[in-house]
Amino acid sequence: MKITEWVSKDKRLSWTRKGGIVLVAFLERVTVEHNVARLAELACLAHVDLLNQLRRFTKARVLGRRTDLDVVPAEDHFWLSTERVDRARALLQQADDADLRELVAERGLDIDRALGDFSTQQPYAVALGKALRDARIASGSSQAEIAEKAPTLSNTELSAFENGHALPTLITLAELAHIYKVDADELIVRAACHSKPDKQVLALRVAEPTFRAVLTHQFAVRRVRELARQKAQSPKAATSKNS
Template sequence: MKIIDNVPKDSRLTWNRRGGLVLTALLTRVGRQLTTGRLVRLTGLTTADVGKQAARFAKAGVLSRRTDLDACPAKDYFRLPKGSVTKARTQLQLVDDEVLRELAEERGLDVDTAFGQFPERQPYATALGKALRTVREDLGWSLKDVEKLVPVSTATMSNFETGGRLPTLITLAELARAYGADVVELIVHAACHSQPDKKVQRLRIADPTFRAVLTHLYAAHDQRERARLRVTQPQGVTTQAS
């Protein structure tokens, strides 16, 4: 989506950062309806700025306008559907930097509070493991049942579900197929319910699926590196805590 190139009065407030402030305000109140006036007070921006950003996110499908005209004018109310939280959080991550944090705090907002909708600041592998376990348990399957359908041992599956080991993307796709689940939804869910990977953030990838795939690949690489260091580290030598 093309964003109008316009220089705001505050040189630190790029259009992305303005949008970040609006989304921060919205994410702290997921599922609640907000008037334009309320958003103006929450963000400390002008009515025109908030209106433009809200319209931008409505066009992108992140926000919905209320259409119950009997209750209130649609133009005055915006809603963030719970199903749009992942998309909104992805957008916010793209503008999450130190300047945005400073601006948000000046206006009584907090990016971390916004991310409170995803309280598990956990490693990606842990989040993916929880998602896999939840899907399996919802089916009423045991690890033995999975072993009959996918060439993965119960011990390995247990490691996957505890986050001790990451499945390859191919294995993950096979598991998702056996579970009747969407593999894309699994990795995007895990990426959005885990600590953001700074290496992925630096790449500034807008597509949430590609971001999730990169998060998975980086996490797998990090696991392999930790395993390699454990093997090559001389016995009796310990690394100093950072």
């Protein structure tokens, strides 16, 4: 088969939008296992396009996969676990545009339902604070107990992080994640998923969710430091003006 025969005549179906269609199909049916035939029915994509996207998301560990060896020929099944929903939504948001929404609607799928509460207006620091608090509570520890386990952190600092009044460095975040026995990248990806998208990061068109989340965190830390610097200098500026 020639490569030209693999390409759909619909020019809207770019590589990214094909992936977006597949992600919507899974996000509407989280934890449900699908075989390739069922997915082809949902996504309405050429067989080769569907398989390429399934390989892509399985390799990126967004989708789970198992092979049923009791069936001849062996049949593959794919699913999206609840733990990977935020990663899937992060990728879907990168593909979200008017053409994708048209393609999804034509297939009877709902992109807004798939995105859920992914895109909100809360600041990143607040979203990260909630993620840190949830992780601490899930570990069964109090703020005081965590402060004892992390000598470089005080109870006051931890409280400021959880309330979204301050941002930890990536090293501190990794230290807290280790104590809570969770992955640090899961914390920042979740926060980036549930906060107002950072315009600076979106302008860079970063698709990889973890890298995008790290950039969001770093930009947020820089803004916090800049605001603190301006606040510290403002009284001096006012004094010099009065004199």
